[in-house]
Amino acid sequence: MEDQVLYLTLAGLFGLFMAWGIGANDVANAMATSIGSKAITIRQALLVAAVFEFSGAVLAGGEVTSTIRRGIIDSSYVVGDPELLIFGMLAALLAAGVWLLVASRKGWPVSTTHSIIGAIVGFGVVALGTESVSWGQVTTIAASWVASPLTAGIIAYGIYNSIHWLILVREDPLERARRYAPLYVFVTVTLIALITIFKGLTHVGLTLTTLESYTIAIGCGLIVALGGRWFVMRIHVDEKADREFHFATVEKVFAVLMVITACSMAFAHGSNDVANAIGPVAAVISIARSGLVEQASPIPIWVLMLGGFGIVLGLGTFGRHVIATVGDRITALTPTRGFSAELAAAFTIVFASGTGMPVSTTHTLVGAVLGVGMARGITAINLGVVGRIFISWVITIPAGAVLSIIFFYLLRFFFGSAG
Amino acid sequence: MAGYISKIFGASPVGPMQDHMDTCYSCAKELTTFFEHVVSGNWDQVESSRNRIVELEHAADEFKRQVRSQLPKSLLMPVPREDLMELMQVQDEIANRARDVSGLVLGRRMELPAPIQKEFLSFVSRNVDAAKKARKSIRELDELYESGFRGAEAKLVESLVHEMDKIEDDTDVMQVEIRAKLFLIEDTLPPVNVIFLYRIIELTGDIADVADRIGRRIQVLLSH
Numbered sequence: 001m002e003d004q005v006l007y008l009t010l011a012g013l014f015g016l017f018m019a020w021g022i023g024a025n026d027v028a029n030a031m032a033t034s035i036g037s038k039a040i041t042i043r044q045a046l047l048v049a050a051v052f053e054f055s056g057a058v059l060a061g062g063e064v065t066s067t068i069r070r071g072i073i074d075s076s077y078v079v080g081d082p083e084l085l086i087f088g089m090l091a092a093l094l095a096a097g098v099w100l101l102v103a104s105r106k107g108w109p110v111s112t113t114h115s116i117i118g119a120i121v122g123f124g125v126v127a128l129g130t131e132s133v134s135w136g137q138v139t140t141i142a143a144s145w146v147a148s149p150l151t152a153g154i155i156a157y158g159i160y161n162s163i164h165w166l167i168l169v170r171e172d173p174l175e176r177a178r179r180y181a182p183l184y185v186f187v188t189v190t191l192i193a194l195i196t197i198f199k200g201l202t203h204v205g206l207t208l209t210t211l212e213s214y215t216i217a218i219g220c221g222l223i224v225a226l227g228g229r230w231f232v233m234r235i236h237v238d239e240k241a242d243r244e245f246h247f248a249t250v251e252k253v254f255a256v257l258m259v260i261t262a263c264s265m266a267f268a269h270g271s272n273d274v275a276n277a278i279g280p281v282a283a284v285i286s287i288a289r290s291g292l293v294e295q296a297s298p299i300p301i302w303v304l305m306l307g308g309f310g311i312v313l314g315l316g317t318f319g320r321h322v323i324a325t326v327g328d329r330i331t332a333l334t335p336t337r338g339f340s341a342e343l344a345a346a347f348t349i350v351f352a353s354g355t356g357m358p359v360s361t362t363h364t365l366v367g368a369v370l371g372v373g374m375a376r377g378i379t380a381i382n383l384g385v386v387g388r389i390f391i392s393w394v395i396t397i398p399a400g401a402v403l404s405i406i407f408f409y410l411l412r413f414f415f416g417s418a419g
Numbered sequence: 420m421a422g423y424i425s426k427i428f429g430a431s432p433v434g435p436m437q438d439h440m441d442t443c444y445s446c447a448k449e450l451t452t453f454f455e456h457v458v459s460g461n462w463d464q465v466e467s468s469r470n471r472i473v474e475l476e477h478a479a480d481e482f483k484r485q486v487r488s489q490l491p492k493s494l495l496m497p498v499p500r501e502d503l504m505e506l507m508q509v510q511d512e513i514a515n516r517a518r519d520v521s522g523l524v525l526g527r528r529m530e531l532p533a534p535i536q537k538e539f540l541s542f543v544s545r546n547v548d549a550a551k552k553a554r555k556s557i558r559e560l561d562e563l564y565e566s567g568f569r570g571a572e573a574k575l576v577e578s579l580v581h582e583m584d585k586i587e588d589d590t591d592v593m594q595v596e597i598r599a600k601l602f603l604i605e606d607t608l609p610p611v612n613v614i615f616l617y618r619i620i621e622l623t624g625d626i627a628d629v630a631d632r633i634g635r636r637i638q639v640l641l642s643h
Contacts, residue, residue, distance in 0.1 A: 029424045109423040169570020246572070247565045333428060334565070362424060369427065376497035376567050380429030384493040389423060 003415065007086050007288045014093040015281035015303075016310045021100040022112050022273050023314020027053060029362045030269040033338040033369075034262035042320060048259070049266045049319065050312045056270025056353075057308035058301070060200030063356035064272055065299055067137070068116065068279025069286075071356070073124045077132035082287045087411045088127055088404075089280035092119035095403035096276065099396070111360035114393045115400035116276040117141060122401025123408045141358060145393060148348050148359040149367025156344035156371030163336050164375065167250065177253040178232050185228040185260055188343055190221030192264055192350050199354025200271065205301075224260065231256045247334075254335035261342040268349035269361045270308065276358065278307035333369075337377045341368040363390065430489045433561050436507055439482035440557040443513040446475040447550040447626055450517050454543050457524060458536050469521045479514040483507055497564065498640050506636040510557070512629045513550050520622045527615060532608060535600050539620070542593045546623055549586040549630035555579055556637055563640070573641050580634035590627040594620060 027049050035045050078085045096116040103110040117138070124133045167176045194217040197208060208216070232253050241248035282299045333341070345361070345368040352359040366389055373381040449472045456464040486507055490500050523529070531539055556579040559572065566572040597620055605613045 107423065164567050164569070168566045169572070171571045173566075173571075245565075246562050336565075365424060366427060369424075370495070373495045378428070379431040379433060379496060379564050380490075381495040382427050382429045382491075382493060383495050384491075385423070385427045389427070 004288045006415070007090075007284055010090055011086075011093070011281045011284035011288075012306065014090055014097065015277050015306060016313075018093050018097040018100070018112075018116075019274065019277035019307045019310020020314040020317070021097050021104075022277055023053070023311035023316075024318035025100065025104045025314075026112055026273060026361060027266070027269060027311065027315055027319055029365065030265050031262060033333055033342050033365070034258050034265070040259055040262060044259075045262065046315060046320060048262050049315050052263045052266035053270035053274075053311045053315070054305075054308035056267035056272075057274035057311065058304045060196045060267070060271035060350065060353050061274040061278075061304050061307065062200055062299060064275035064353050064358050065279045065282055065304070067141075067356040068120070068275050068358060069283040069299070071137045072117065072120045072134055072141075073128065074132055074134050077128050083416070084127055084412075086284050086287055087408055087416070088120070088123040089283045091123050091404045091407035091411055092116060092400075093277070093280045094407045095119040095122075095400055099399055099403055103396075109362070109389045109392045110396045110399075111362055111393055112273055112276045113358045113360045114145070114396040116279070117358060118397035118400030119404035120280070121397075122404045125401075126405045127408055144352060144357040144359050145363065148352055148357070148364045149370075149390075152344045152348040152364045152368040153371035153374070155347055156340050156368035157375045159344055160337065160340035160372045160375045160377045163254075163340060164377070168247070168336070173247060173250045174237070174253070177250045178235075181232045181253050181257055182225040182229040184257055184339075184343075186221040186225035188221075188260060188264060188346075189224045190217050191347060192267065193217035193220045195350045195354045196267075196271075228256060228260065251335045254339050257339050258335050258342070261339055261346060264346035264350075265342045265365075268346040268353065270311065271353035272349050272359060273361055274304065274307035274311060277310060278303050279358075281306070333378070337372050340372050340377065341365065344368040344371060360393065363393065366390070429491075429494050431564075432486050432490055432503055433564060435482050435486045435489070436503070436510075437557055437560060439479055439486065439507060440510050440554050442475055442479040442482060443510050444550050444554040446472055446479065446514040446517040447547050449475065450520065450623070450626075451540075451544050451547055453521050453524075454531070454540055457529070458531055458540065460530070462528065465525055469525045472517050472521045476514040476518045479511060483511055497567065498643050502636070502639055502643075506633065506640070509629060509632045509636055510553070512632075513553070513626055516622055516625045516629060520619060523615065523619060523622070527612075529612065529615060529619065532601070532604060532616075534604055535597055538593065538597050538600065539623075542590065542597055542620075543623055545586065545590050545593060546626040546630075549583055549590065549627035552579060552583045552586060553630040553633040556583070556634065568641050568643060576637060577641065580637060583630055583634040587627045587631040590624055594624045 031045050031049055034040055035042060040048065073085065073088070075085060093116075096112065096119045099115045099119075100110065100112055121133055121138060166180050167173050170176050194213065197213045197217060201208070235249065235252050235256070237249050238252075282303050285300065285303065342365070345365040348364050348368070349359060349361060352364075366386060369378070370381065370386065372378055449468060453465060453468040453472065456462075456468055487504070490503065492500070494500060496503075556576050559576050559579070562572045563576060598617070601613070601616060601620070608616075
């Protein structure tokens with residue numbers, strides 16, 4: 001295949017463009033609750049996001065990337081003409097990237113995940129025929145879009161209620177917050193480390209025994225928990241603030257914890273959403289290199305890194321502005337609430353990443369926020385806006401599909417004759 | 420650009436409701452100054468005090484409108500929207516009573532008969548105390564939201580409500596005593612004035628009643 005280099009370059013560019021879009025827009029939603037509750041500054045948020053988005057993408061992004069690369073289109077239908085799949089994947093990337101750009105300009109709540117899946121299914125149906133789409137897998141993915149906000153909501157409800165009963169309704173909430181905070185940190189870090197080790201690390205080429213995995217996960221949990229304890233114990237009681245609002249210092253304790261959930265959330269977002277940008281890239285690379293529609297080759301690690309780099313780039317160029325806007329608007333979310341919501345969302349997303357399910361970070365987070373709301377944790381949630389965010393995925397899929405079909409024909413028109 | 424997730428958080432009604440209560444309390448508190456000037460017969464001062472009450476009452480209305488406008492029906496809230504609206508309606512009555520009493524007194528240039536002056540002034544200030552307790556419990560609203568209207572914080576507010584009950588009982592006793600004194604001297608006064616004096620006593624005493632009703636509305640919030 002003589003156009004290898006061209007295809008690889010295009011795939012790399014489009015993938016970077018998409019990852020840049022995700023970094024510029026989506027990360028703000030993922031990090032919003034941390035910044036809104038004034039747990040971290042924007043500069044810190046950018047740093048945390050850069051480090052953890054990147055490590056999430058590289059360490060735990062493999063499964064979802066595989067799903068998008070070869071789980072949706074059954075490539076036995078393109079064996080005769082592998083270029084079709086290359087054009088299709090390029091078109092899908094371009095479609096999702098452009099749609100993301102347009103939608104965020106207009107302020108529409110779209111999901112990157114939904115648009116890329118819509119785009120891939122779209123060109124699959126039109127260019128390769130209805131049979132080429134693995135409908136079973138697509139149905140499972142669609143079901144996960146309902147299940148993930150629901151799961152996150154239930155977990156958030158549980159976490160918030162535990163904080164409520166262990167700390168907030170007590171006579172001595174501050175002492176209790178200090179006592180339980182390290183426990184929350186331990187559980188968070190251990191669980192996320194476990195899922196990552198069991199589900200993600202194989203793509204990095206690391207294989208650990210079960211005992212090693214548990215030891216490492218629990219070790220990480222303990223170290224971070226002890227660090228958290230040190231910070232939490234050092235928090236000064238601000239008597240003036242406590243007179244105004246009796247829970248001011250309690251909230252400060254949770255503000256420390258929110259730094260950890262912000263990291264988890266960035267990690268989770270990186271692990272799931274990077275696949276939206278590089279899943280198609282990985283597909284193009286494996287076809288272009290071998291000239292065959294080969295299913296089994298592993299994802300080159302540099303592709304995951306390219307995705308991670310793109311996200312960080314987007315964050316660096318536009319993220320600051322978006323994060324600042326978002327942070328200013330969320331003031332209703334105090335650290336105890338933000339902690340519950342972000343933690344629940346991070347668990348759900350990292351778990352989904354582990355099982356290879358491309359879910360929407362935003363929808364999962366909205367589900368988690370609703371869970372806290374159901375537990376009577378938030379003074380006012382605007383259900384109208386919630387409805388609009390959830391409806392957006394219905395609109396995003398056909399939009400992604402139509403755009404990718406157009407791009408597919410354009411690409412084939414310009415490059416097809418050469419191949 | 421993006422960041423639509425922030426839009427799902429509605430504006431909290433707590434701040435404006437507390438501002439509203441603060442303003443209503445200031446309104447009631449001004450009544451103390453108002454009646455002191457009435458007793459000393461300084462009508463210029465009475466009038467400026469009355470203007471101050473009216474201004475505060477308008478300010479309270481403004482907060483009330485703000486709360487209403489930011490509580491659309493599509494909100495998910497820990498306590499029903501209707502209960503909050505009713506609570507605010509009751510808060511508003513404190514300002515309205517202060518406005519009515521002061522308006523009536525200034526409009527008719529009413530003088531308080533010497534024998535009941537002292538009792539009436541302490542009656543007014545006891546009613547203002549009740550309003551102050553009501554303000555104190557409304558100031559706990561943000562803590563109540565934080566703790567989900569349960570536990571230690573709920574108990575604290577419950578005890579504030581009981582204190583309000585006691586003050587209200589006090590004012591009832593005082594009202595009976597003032598009426599008794601007024602009854603003894605009512606033959607010496609112009610009958611129309613007497614009728615309005617009874618009316619003033621009643622309206623002033625309403626402030627403690629309203630404060631007590633604020634307590635009831637808060638208990639409704641705690642019962643959810």
